[in-house]
Amino acid sequence: MAKKRVAITMGDPAGVGPEIIVKAFAQEDIYKICNPLVIGDRSVIKEVIKTIGIDFDPDNIEILNLNEIQNPAKLLKCAPSEESGRASFSYIRKAVELYRLGIVEAIVTCPITKSALRMAGLHWLGHTDMLAELTHSEDYAMAFYSESLKVILTTIHLPLKDVPHLVKKERVIKTIFFAQKACDMLQIETPRIAVCGLNPHAGEEGIMGREEIDEIAPAVKEAKALGINVSGPYPADSIFWRAFNGEFDIVVAMYHDQALAPFKLVAFDKGVNFTVGLPFIRTSPDHGTAYDIAWQGKATPTSLIEAIKLAARMVIK
Ligand SMILES: NC(=O)C1=CN([C@@H]2O[C@H](COP(=O)(O)OP(=O)(O)OC[C@H]3O[C@@H](n4cnc5c(N)ncnc54)[C@H](O)[C@@H]3O)[C@@H](O)[C@H]2O)C=CC1
Numbered sequence: 608m609a610k611k612r613v614a615i616t617m618g619d620p621a622g623v624g625p626e627i628i629v630k631a632f633a634q635e636d637i638y639k640i641c642n643p644l645v646i647g648d649r650s651v652i653k654e655v656i657k658t659i660g661i662d663f664d665p666d667n668i669e670i671l672n673l674n675e676i677q678n679p680a681k682l683l684k685c686a687p688s689e690e691s692g693r694a695s696f697s698y699i700r701k702a703v704e705l706y707r708l709g710i711v712e713a714i715v716t717c718p719i720t721k722s723a724l725r726m727a728g729l730h731w732l733g734h735t736d737m738l739a740e741l742t743h744s745e746d747y748a749m750a751f752y753s754e755s756l757k758v759i760l761t762t763i764h765l766p767l768k769d770v771p772h773l774v775k776k777e778r779v780i781k782t783i784f785f786a787q788k789a790c791d792m793l794q795i796e797t798p799r800i801a802v803c804g805l806n807p808h809a810g811e812e813g814i815m816g817r818e819e820i821d822e823i824a825p826a827v828k829e830a831k832a833l834g835i836n837v838s839g840p841y842p843a844d845s846i847f848w849r850a851f852n853g854e855f856d857i858v859v860a861m862y863h864d865q866a867l868a869p870f871k872l873v874a875f876d877k878g879v880n881f882t883v884g885l886p887f888i889r890t891s892p893d894h895g896t897a898y899d900i901a902w903q904g905k906a907t908p909t910s911l912i913e914a915i916k917l918a919a920r921m922v923i924k
Protein backbone atom coordinates (compact mmCIF):
# COMPACT_ATOMS: atom_id res chain seq x y z
CA MET A 608 0.00 0.00 0.00
CA ALA A 609 1.29 3.48 -0.90
CA LYS A 610 2.45 5.50 2.09
CA LYS A 611 0.18 8.40 2.90
CA ARG A 612 1.25 12.02 2.47
CA VAL A 613 1.11 13.64 5.91
CA ALA A 614 1.65 17.37 6.54
CA ILE A 615 3.42 18.22 9.81
CA THR A 616 2.96 21.87 10.76
CA MET A 617 5.87 23.33 12.73
CA GLY A 618 3.70 25.02 15.38
CA ASP A 619 4.86 28.11 17.24
CA PRO A 620 8.50 28.43 16.14
CA ALA A 621 9.46 29.78 19.59
CA GLY A 622 8.10 26.66 21.28
CA VAL A 623 9.21 23.03 21.20
CA GLY A 624 7.75 22.33 17.73
CA PRO A 625 10.97 22.69 15.68
CA GLU A 626 12.97 20.68 18.23
CA ILE A 627 10.54 17.77 18.49
CA ILE A 628 10.29 17.61 14.69
CA VAL A 629 14.07 17.32 14.36
CA LYS A 630 14.27 14.77 17.17
CA ALA A 631 11.37 12.74 15.79
CA PHE A 632 13.09 12.52 12.40
CA ALA A 633 16.41 11.71 14.06
CA GLN A 634 14.98 8.97 16.31
CA GLU A 635 12.46 7.22 14.08
CA ASP A 636 12.33 6.48 10.42
CA ILE A 637 9.31 8.72 9.91
CA TYR A 638 9.50 7.93 6.17
CA LYS A 639 8.65 4.30 7.01
CA ILE A 640 5.46 5.43 8.76
CA CYS A 641 4.25 7.87 6.10
CA ASN A 642 5.39 10.28 3.43
CA PRO A 643 5.88 13.39 5.61
CA LEU A 644 6.02 17.02 4.55
CA VAL A 645 6.98 19.54 7.22
CA ILE A 646 5.34 22.93 6.75
CA GLY A 647 7.44 25.59 8.40
CA ASP A 648 10.68 27.50 8.00
CA ARG A 649 13.87 25.77 6.88
CA SER A 650 15.99 28.44 8.61
CA VAL A 651 14.26 27.66 11.94
CA ILE A 652 14.93 23.95 11.58
CA LYS A 653 18.61 24.70 10.85
CA GLU A 654 18.81 27.07 13.81
CA VAL A 655 17.34 24.56 16.25
CA ILE A 656 19.74 21.84 15.04
CA LYS A 657 22.66 24.22 15.68
CA THR A 658 21.33 25.41 19.05
CA ILE A 659 20.62 22.01 20.61
CA GLY A 660 23.74 20.53 19.04
CA ILE A 661 22.11 17.47 17.50
CA ASP A 662 24.00 15.57 14.80
CA PHE A 663 21.34 15.65 12.10
CA ASP A 664 21.27 16.75 8.46
CA PRO A 665 18.31 19.10 7.85
CA ASP A 666 18.14 17.82 4.28
CA ASN A 667 16.76 14.59 5.77
CA ILE A 668 13.51 16.47 6.28
CA GLU A 669 11.35 17.48 3.35
CA ILE A 670 10.20 21.01 4.21
CA LEU A 671 7.74 23.30 2.54
CA ASN A 672 9.57 26.51 3.40
CA LEU A 673 7.22 29.40 4.11
CA ASN A 674 9.94 31.83 5.27
CA GLU A 675 7.82 33.38 8.00
CA ILE A 676 10.60 34.10 10.50
CA GLN A 677 13.02 36.94 9.78
CA ASN A 678 15.63 36.18 12.42
CA PRO A 679 15.50 32.62 13.80
CA ALA A 680 18.13 33.39 16.46
CA LYS A 681 15.55 35.65 18.16
CA LEU A 682 13.39 32.59 18.79
CA LEU A 683 15.77 31.55 21.56
CA LYS A 684 13.85 33.94 23.81
CA CYS A 685 11.17 31.24 23.77
CA ALA A 686 8.25 33.60 24.12
CA PRO A 687 5.09 34.19 22.13
CA SER A 688 5.20 37.07 19.67
CA GLU A 689 3.16 38.57 16.89
CA GLU A 690 5.58 37.02 14.39
CA SER A 691 5.37 33.53 15.93
CA GLY A 692 1.56 33.74 16.08
CA ARG A 693 1.35 34.77 12.44
CA ALA A 694 3.76 32.01 11.44
CA SER A 695 1.81 29.40 13.46
CA PHE A 696 -1.34 30.28 11.55
CA SER A 697 0.38 30.47 8.20
CA TYR A 698 1.70 26.88 8.49
CA ILE A 699 -1.74 25.55 9.43
CA ARG A 700 -3.53 27.47 6.67
CA LYS A 701 -1.06 26.10 4.13
CA ALA A 702 -1.64 22.54 5.37
CA VAL A 703 -5.40 22.95 4.87
CA GLU A 704 -4.76 24.36 1.39
CA LEU A 705 -2.62 21.33 0.54
CA TYR A 706 -5.37 19.03 1.78
CA ARG A 707 -7.90 20.82 -0.45
CA LEU A 708 -5.56 20.38 -3.40
CA GLY A 709 -5.28 16.67 -2.65
CA ILE A 710 -1.55 16.98 -1.91
CA VAL A 711 -1.74 15.76 1.72
CA GLU A 712 -4.18 13.31 3.29
CA ALA A 713 -3.69 14.05 6.97
CA ILE A 714 -2.36 16.90 9.11
CA VAL A 715 -0.23 16.57 12.24
CA THR A 716 0.06 19.85 14.12
CA CYS A 717 2.85 20.88 16.48
CA PRO A 718 1.84 23.07 19.45
CA ILE A 719 0.81 26.70 19.18
CA THR A 720 -0.22 29.22 21.81
CA LYS A 721 -3.40 31.11 22.15
CA SER A 722 -1.45 34.17 23.33
CA ALA A 723 0.72 34.32 20.17
CA LEU A 724 -2.41 34.00 18.02
CA ARG A 725 -3.91 36.93 19.95
CA MET A 726 -0.74 39.02 19.41
CA ALA A 727 -1.13 38.37 15.69
CA GLY A 728 -4.73 39.56 15.88
CA LEU A 729 -6.22 36.09 15.40
CA HIS A 730 -9.29 35.08 17.35
CA TRP A 731 -8.92 31.30 17.57
CA LEU A 732 -8.25 29.44 20.82
CA GLY A 733 -6.34 26.61 19.19
CA HIS A 734 -6.14 24.31 16.20
CA THR A 735 -9.50 22.69 16.83
CA ASP A 736 -11.69 25.76 16.40
CA MET A 737 -9.34 27.19 13.74
CA LEU A 738 -9.47 24.05 11.58
CA ALA A 739 -13.22 23.77 12.08
CA GLU A 740 -13.70 27.33 10.83
CA LEU A 741 -11.27 26.92 7.92
CA THR A 742 -13.16 23.81 6.80
CA HIS A 743 -16.67 25.07 7.63
CA SER A 744 -17.18 22.19 10.07
CA GLU A 745 -20.00 23.23 12.38
CA ASP A 746 -19.85 20.32 14.81
CA TYR A 747 -16.62 18.82 16.01
CA ALA A 748 -15.01 17.45 19.15
CA MET A 749 -11.59 17.29 20.80
CA ALA A 750 -10.47 13.76 21.65
CA PHE A 751 -7.33 12.22 23.13
CA TYR A 752 -5.82 8.83 22.43
CA SER A 753 -3.44 6.62 24.34
CA GLU A 754 -3.23 2.83 24.55
CA SER A 755 -4.59 2.85 28.08
CA LEU A 756 -7.12 5.71 28.06
CA LYS A 757 -9.22 7.53 25.49
CA VAL A 758 -11.27 10.62 26.28
CA ILE A 759 -13.48 13.09 24.46
CA LEU A 760 -14.63 16.53 25.61
CA THR A 761 -18.15 17.96 25.68
CA THR A 762 -16.80 21.50 26.14
CA ILE A 763 -13.30 22.68 25.24
CA HIS A 764 -11.58 25.99 25.91
CA LEU A 765 -13.79 28.16 28.05
CA PRO A 766 -13.92 29.52 31.58
CA LEU A 767 -15.08 26.93 34.11
CA LYS A 768 -17.95 29.17 35.16
CA ASP A 769 -19.44 28.87 31.64
CA VAL A 770 -19.32 25.07 31.53
CA PRO A 771 -22.64 24.32 33.28
CA HIS A 772 -24.52 26.52 30.80
CA LEU A 773 -23.21 24.38 27.94
CA VAL A 774 -23.80 20.99 29.51
CA LYS A 775 -27.12 20.48 27.73
CA LYS A 776 -28.78 17.30 26.52
CA GLU A 777 -28.28 18.01 22.79
CA ARG A 778 -24.61 18.82 23.23
CA VAL A 779 -23.98 15.70 25.32
CA ILE A 780 -25.77 13.52 22.73
CA LYS A 781 -23.59 15.01 19.98
CA THR A 782 -20.47 14.28 22.00
CA ILE A 783 -21.60 10.69 22.58
CA PHE A 784 -21.96 10.30 18.79
CA PHE A 785 -18.53 11.84 18.31
CA ALA A 786 -17.20 9.32 20.86
CA GLN A 787 -18.62 6.55 18.67
CA LYS A 788 -16.99 8.16 15.61
CA ALA A 789 -13.68 8.58 17.46
CA CYS A 790 -13.70 4.86 18.25
CA ASP A 791 -14.51 4.12 14.63
CA MET A 792 -11.45 6.18 13.61
CA LEU A 793 -9.45 4.12 16.10
CA GLN A 794 -10.91 0.89 14.72
CA ILE A 795 -12.53 -0.05 18.02
CA GLU A 796 -15.56 -2.15 17.21
CA THR A 797 -18.77 -1.80 19.28
CA PRO A 798 -17.13 0.59 21.72
CA ARG A 799 -18.23 0.82 25.34
CA ILE A 800 -18.75 4.51 26.00
CA ALA A 801 -18.88 5.93 29.54
CA VAL A 802 -20.23 9.39 30.30
CA CYS A 803 -19.02 11.50 33.23
CA GLY A 804 -21.19 13.55 35.49
CA LEU A 805 -20.43 17.22 35.97
CA ASN A 806 -20.78 17.55 39.73
CA PRO A 807 -19.05 15.71 42.59
CA HIS A 808 -20.44 12.17 42.86
CA ALA A 809 -22.41 12.86 39.68
CA GLY A 810 -24.68 15.10 41.72
CA GLU A 811 -25.74 12.29 44.10
CA GLU A 812 -29.48 12.33 43.36
CA GLY A 813 -29.48 16.08 42.80
CA ILE A 814 -28.03 16.94 46.21
CA MET A 815 -24.90 18.42 44.57
CA GLY A 816 -26.27 19.76 41.29
CA ARG A 817 -28.99 18.83 38.84
CA GLU A 818 -27.15 18.67 35.48
CA GLU A 819 -26.93 14.87 35.72
CA ILE A 820 -30.69 14.50 36.21
CA ASP A 821 -31.86 17.24 33.86
CA GLU A 822 -29.37 16.96 30.98
CA ILE A 823 -26.77 14.18 31.08
CA ALA A 824 -28.88 11.14 32.02
CA PRO A 825 -31.57 12.02 29.41
CA ALA A 826 -28.79 12.37 26.80
CA VAL A 827 -27.39 8.94 27.69
CA LYS A 828 -30.90 7.43 27.55
CA GLU A 829 -31.60 8.94 24.14
CA ALA A 830 -28.24 7.91 22.67
CA LYS A 831 -28.79 4.39 24.00
CA ALA A 832 -32.23 4.29 22.38
CA LEU A 833 -30.50 5.24 19.13
CA GLY A 834 -28.30 2.16 19.37
CA ILE A 835 -25.14 3.48 21.03
CA ASN A 836 -23.52 1.29 23.68
CA VAL A 837 -23.30 4.07 26.26
CA SER A 838 -23.81 4.30 30.01
CA GLY A 839 -23.61 6.89 32.76
CA PRO A 840 -23.46 9.50 34.06
CA TYR A 841 -20.72 8.20 36.35
CA PRO A 842 -18.83 10.10 39.06
CA ALA A 843 -15.77 11.56 37.37
CA ASP A 844 -13.51 10.72 40.28
CA SER A 845 -13.58 6.97 39.54
CA ILE A 846 -14.69 6.53 35.91
CA PHE A 847 -11.25 7.22 34.40
CA TRP A 848 -9.70 4.57 36.62
CA ARG A 849 -12.36 2.09 35.48
CA ALA A 850 -11.75 2.94 31.83
CA PHE A 851 -7.99 2.74 32.36
CA ASN A 852 -8.53 -0.79 33.74
CA GLY A 853 -10.38 -1.87 30.62
CA GLU A 854 -14.05 -1.54 31.55
CA PHE A 855 -14.74 1.17 28.92
CA ASP A 856 -13.20 2.17 25.59
CA ILE A 857 -13.71 5.91 25.85
CA VAL A 858 -14.87 8.42 28.46
CA VAL A 859 -17.04 11.41 27.55
CA ALA A 860 -15.94 14.23 29.86
CA MET A 861 -17.89 17.41 30.52
CA TYR A 862 -14.96 19.82 30.50
CA HIS A 863 -11.30 20.19 29.57
CA ASP A 864 -9.46 19.47 32.82
CA GLN A 865 -11.90 16.77 33.92
CA ALA A 866 -10.56 14.71 31.01
CA LEU A 867 -7.04 15.99 30.65
CA ALA A 868 -5.83 15.78 34.25
CA PRO A 869 -6.29 11.97 34.37
CA PHE A 870 -5.30 11.55 30.72
CA LYS A 871 -1.99 13.40 31.05
CA LEU A 872 -1.26 11.65 34.34
CA VAL A 873 -1.19 8.30 32.58
CA ALA A 874 -0.09 9.27 29.06
CA PHE A 875 1.57 12.70 28.94
CA ASP A 876 4.65 11.52 27.05
CA LYS A 877 2.76 9.53 24.41
CA GLY A 878 -0.75 10.97 24.34
CA VAL A 879 -2.25 12.17 21.08
CA ASN A 880 -4.85 14.88 20.58
CA PHE A 881 -7.13 14.34 17.58
CA THR A 882 -10.11 16.16 16.15
CA VAL A 883 -13.36 14.43 15.31
CA GLY A 884 -15.66 16.08 12.75
CA LEU A 885 -13.14 17.54 10.28
CA PRO A 886 -13.02 16.42 6.64
CA PHE A 887 -9.47 15.13 7.21
CA ILE A 888 -7.46 13.37 9.90
CA ARG A 889 -5.79 15.80 12.29
CA THR A 890 -3.59 14.67 15.16
CA SER A 891 -1.22 16.50 17.48
CA PRO A 892 1.02 15.80 20.46
CA ASP A 893 -0.97 16.25 23.68
CA HIS A 894 1.46 18.80 25.12
CA GLY A 895 1.85 22.52 24.53
CA THR A 896 4.65 24.82 23.41
CA ALA A 897 6.64 24.25 26.61
CA TYR A 898 8.44 27.60 26.37
CA ASP A 899 10.13 26.76 29.70
CA ILE A 900 12.26 24.06 28.04
CA ALA A 901 12.11 24.98 24.34
CA TRP A 902 15.32 25.31 22.33
CA GLN A 903 17.35 23.67 25.11
CA GLY A 904 17.46 20.10 23.83
CA LYS A 905 15.23 18.92 26.69
CA ALA A 906 11.95 18.21 24.90
CA THR A 907 10.92 14.64 24.16
CA PRO A 908 9.46 13.94 20.70
CA THR A 909 7.55 10.80 21.78
CA SER A 910 4.11 12.37 21.77
CA LEU A 911 4.71 13.82 18.29
CA ILE A 912 5.94 10.43 17.03
CA GLU A 913 2.74 8.82 18.36
CA ALA A 914 0.70 11.57 16.68
CA ILE A 915 2.37 10.86 13.33
CA LYS A 916 1.86 7.11 13.74
CA LEU A 917 -1.80 7.57 14.64
CA ALA A 918 -2.45 9.91 11.70
CA ALA A 919 -0.86 7.42 9.30
CA ARG A 920 -2.86 4.57 10.82
CA MET A 921 -6.15 6.46 10.66
CA VAL A 922 -5.69 7.60 7.10
CA ILE A 923 -4.91 4.10 5.87
CA LYS A 924 -8.17 2.77 7.31
N1 LIG B 1 -1.81 21.32 20.58
C1 LIG B 1 -1.51 22.53 21.03
O1 LIG B 1 -1.29 23.43 20.24
C2 LIG B 1 -1.43 22.79 22.50
C3 LIG B 1 -1.10 24.05 22.92
N2 LIG B 1 -1.02 24.31 24.26
C4 LIG B 1 -0.58 25.68 24.62
O2 LIG B 1 0.80 25.62 24.98
C5 LIG B 1 1.09 26.66 25.90
C6 LIG B 1 1.83 26.13 27.11
O3 LIG B 1 0.95 25.26 27.80
P1 LIG B 1 1.25 24.56 29.19
O4 LIG B 1 -0.02 24.46 29.91
O5 LIG B 1 2.42 25.20 29.83
O6 LIG B 1 1.58 23.06 28.80
P2 LIG B 1 2.88 22.43 28.14
O7 LIG B 1 2.45 21.08 27.70
O8 LIG B 1 3.49 23.31 27.14
O9 LIG B 1 3.90 22.28 29.37
C7 LIG B 1 3.56 21.61 30.56
C8 LIG B 1 4.81 20.97 31.19
O10 LIG B 1 5.20 19.86 30.41
C9 LIG B 1 6.52 20.00 29.93
N3 LIG B 1 6.57 19.51 28.54
C10 LIG B 1 5.68 19.83 27.55
N4 LIG B 1 6.04 19.23 26.42
C11 LIG B 1 7.15 18.52 26.68
C12 LIG B 1 7.98 17.68 25.89
N5 LIG B 1 7.76 17.44 24.60
N6 LIG B 1 9.05 17.10 26.50
C13 LIG B 1 9.30 17.31 27.81
N7 LIG B 1 8.54 18.09 28.60
C14 LIG B 1 7.48 18.68 28.04
C15 LIG B 1 6.82 21.50 30.00
O11 LIG B 1 8.19 21.74 30.10
C16 LIG B 1 6.01 21.92 31.22
O12 LIG B 1 6.76 21.65 32.38
C17 LIG B 1 -0.26 27.32 26.25
O13 LIG B 1 -0.39 28.47 25.47
C18 LIG B 1 -1.28 26.29 25.82
O14 LIG B 1 -2.50 26.86 25.48
C19 LIG B 1 -1.23 23.37 25.23
C20 LIG B 1 -1.57 22.10 24.85
C21 LIG B 1 -1.69 21.70 23.46
Ligand SMILES: NCC(=O)COP(=O)(O)O
Pocket residue numbers: 719732733734735736867880891
Ligand atom coordinates in the same frame (compact mmCIF):
# COMPACT_ATOMS: atom_id res chain seq x y z
N1 LIG C 1 -5.56 21.11 25.73
C1 LIG C 1 -5.60 20.97 24.35
C2 LIG C 1 -5.09 22.16 23.67
O1 LIG C 1 -4.88 23.21 24.23
C3 LIG C 1 -4.86 22.03 22.23
O2 LIG C 1 -5.89 22.62 21.56
P1 LIG C 1 -5.94 22.51 19.98
O3 LIG C 1 -4.79 23.30 19.49
O4 LIG C 1 -5.88 21.07 19.62
O5 LIG C 1 -7.27 23.12 19.67
